[in-house]
Amino acid sequence: MIYLLNVGLCVLFAFIYYWLTKPLNRIKxxxxxxxxxxxxxxxxxxxxxxxxxxxxxxxxxxxxxVYPNGWFCIAESRQIxxxxxxxxxxxxxxxxxxxxETGKVYLIDSYCPHLGANFSVGGRVVNDNxxxxxxxxxxxxxxxxxxxxxxxxxxxxxxxxxKVSTWPVxxxxxxxxxxxxxxGKDPEWEIPDVDEIINGEWKxxxxxxxxxxxxxxxxPENGADIAHLNYLHLxxxxx
Numbered sequence: 338m339i340y341l342l343n344v345g346l347c348v349l350f351a352f353i354y355y356w357l358t359k360p361l362n363r364i365k366x367x368x369x370x371x372x373x374x375x376x377x378x379x380x381x382x383x384x385x386x387x388x389x390x391x392x393x394x395x396x397x398x399x400x401x402x403v404y405p406n407g408w409f410c411i412a413e414s415r416q417i418x419x420x421x422x423x424x425x426x427x428x429x430x431x432x433x434x435x436x437x438e439t440g441k442v443y444l445i446d447s448y449c450p451h452l453g454a455n456f457s458v459g460g461r462v463v464n465d466n467x468x469x470x471x472x473x474x475x476x477x478x479x480x481x482x483x484x485x486x487x488x489x490x491x492x493x494x495x496x497x498x499x500k501v502s503t504w505p506v507x508x509x510x511x512x513x514x515x516x517x518x519x520x521g522k523d524p525e526w527e528i529p530d531v532d533e534i535i536n537g538e539w540k541x542x543x544x545x546x547x548x549x550x551x552x553x554x555x556x557p558e559n560g561a562d563i564a565h566l567n568y569l570h571l572x573x574x575x576x
Contacts, residue, residue: 361543
């Protein structure tokens with residue numbers, strides 16, 4: 338009886354330790370928050386269908402979406418391990434993030450130029466920094482995007498158009514960032530190192546994340562203007 342009690346306590350303490358030391362990310366999906374006004378009650382299947390339809394609604398016009406140039410955080414470093422692939426949806430693009438055998442991260446378009454297979458679904462990291470298509474085994478260098486091998490091609494003749502687009506990506510401060518520029522220019526500035534994160538003084542404990550249906554630039558434009566609040570409303574805030 339004492340033995341079982343000790344085992345139970347060990348399991349309980351291990352469980353508590355795991356949850357106390359693990360970063361806590363509270364993520365609210367698009368359908369988790371209220372989008373309906375008043376006391377309208379609808380069933381969940383209809384709600385899901387409505388939200389999916391809402392997310393696909395786009396303004397019909399010739400002007401493409403205008404996204405700000407810069408670095409965008411697309412993942413946490415701990416989310417992708419050696420030789421793993423990870424699907425990324427970034428500014429309307431379907432991309433694949435992968436980590437090489439030596440630990441470097443790469444970001445490429447998700448679809449193989451051969452027959453459109455998705456690298457994120459069944460793709461394998463091979464030859465350190467290459468990804469192999471899950472359909473026919475074509476191998477692409479994740480740094481250059483060039484196809485380096487077609488398994489069933491005896492003469493190793495590779496078409497010139499057998500190339501996948503690559504994206505500038507960098508790993509800094511325990512996060513992974515992708516670069517976007519409307520004219521396709523190379524990164525114009527570097528992300529600074531945060532010394533407190535690198536030396537371990539700051540520990541990541543988690544975050545709260547909400548999915549919303551809006552243009553990406555509307556988020557910072559509608560955030561709290563701290564300088565304005567301190568200048569004009571400081572007295573009211575203090576009270």
